[in-house]
Amino acid sequence: RKEVEQDPGPFNVPEGATVAFNCTYSNSASQSFFWYRQDCRKEPKLLMSVYSSGNEDGRFTAQLNRASQYISLLIRDSKLSDSATYLCVVNRLGSSNTGKLIFGQGTTLQVKP
Amino acid sequence: DTAVSQTPKYLVTQMGNDKSIKCEQNLGHDTMYWYKQDSKKFLKIMFSYNNKELIINETVPNRFSPKSPDKAHLNLHINSLELGDSAVYFCASSQRSEGDIQYFGAGTRLSVL
Numbered sequence: 001r002k003e004v005e006q007d008p009g010p011f012n013v014p015e016g017a018t019v020a021f022n023c024t025y026s027n028s029a030s031q032s033f034f035w036y037r038q039d040c041r042k043e044p045k046l047l048m049s050v051y052s053s054g055n056e057d058g059r060f061t062a063q064l065n066r067a068s069q070y071i072s073l074l075i076r077d078s079k080l081s082d083s084a085t086y087l088c089v090v091n092r093l094g095s096s097n098t099g100k101l102i103f104g105q106g107t108t109l110q111v112k113p
Numbered sequence: 114d115t116a117v118s119q120t121p122k123y124l125v126t127q128m129g130n131d132k133s134i135k136c137e138q139n140l141g142h143d144t145m146y147w148y149k150q151d152s153k154k155f156l157k158i159m160f161s162y163n164n165k166e167l168i169i170n171e172t173v174p175n176r177f178s179p180k181s182p183d184k185a186h187l188n189l190h191i192n193s194l195e196l197g198d199s200a201v202y203f204c205a206s207s208q209r210s211e212g213d214i215q216y217f218g219a220g221t222r223l224s225v226l
Binding site: 034042043044045046049085087099100101103105106 | 153154155156157158161169203209210213214215216217218219220
């Protein structure tokens with residue numbers, strides 16, 4: 001079983017739709033959580049950190065459920081420019097407080113006109 | 114003003130050759146990383162250096178040797194290239210090693226023929 005699991009999709013949605021992505025992680029020692037965005041043939045870029053209380057950034061809302069080891073990302077009013085792969089990322093501390101980011105496979109979103 | 118820059122962007126070479134990829138960050142970060150993203154899009158950490166000291170060394174063939182002359186640079190040298198080494202290699206950096214947000218370079222697309 002992968003340490004971070006996501007449905008790879010693709011999710012095909014019309015402009016203006018609301019879409020939600022889910023992610024589960026297996027290591028309860030995971031400390032911090034992020035969503036990264038990766039456009040085709042580009043590098044991953046941080047979209048948002050995910051906090052226990054849930055957090056919102058414009059049209060994007062991230063939620064964390066530590067008990068269920070589950071992270072979600074909600075995108076409201078989808079734009080064409082939201083088309084990308086969304087990577088669920090968890091960090092866990094190893095020895096000497098060395099953090100390691102574990103990336104999910106990513107969920108691909110295609111927003112259609 | 115690219116924060117994390119890596120060169121070359123594309124690298125096409127024959128099996129058995131030795132090649133290097135360079136990475137530099139101008140963010141003043143203490144920690145740098147090398148990741149490999151394969152054809153299935155999984156992004157996996159290979160190495161991590163904190164202030165020129167190796168702190169993460171995943172199960173990577175010893176044909177791969179990272180070198181950090183100073184904390185702003187982390188180069189990756191690959192000996193005796195194999196077909197399976199074909200992938201996109203990303204350099205990244207973060208402020209600290211405890212799992213801070215990471216900033217990625219644009220990637221080096223390596224093709225081994």
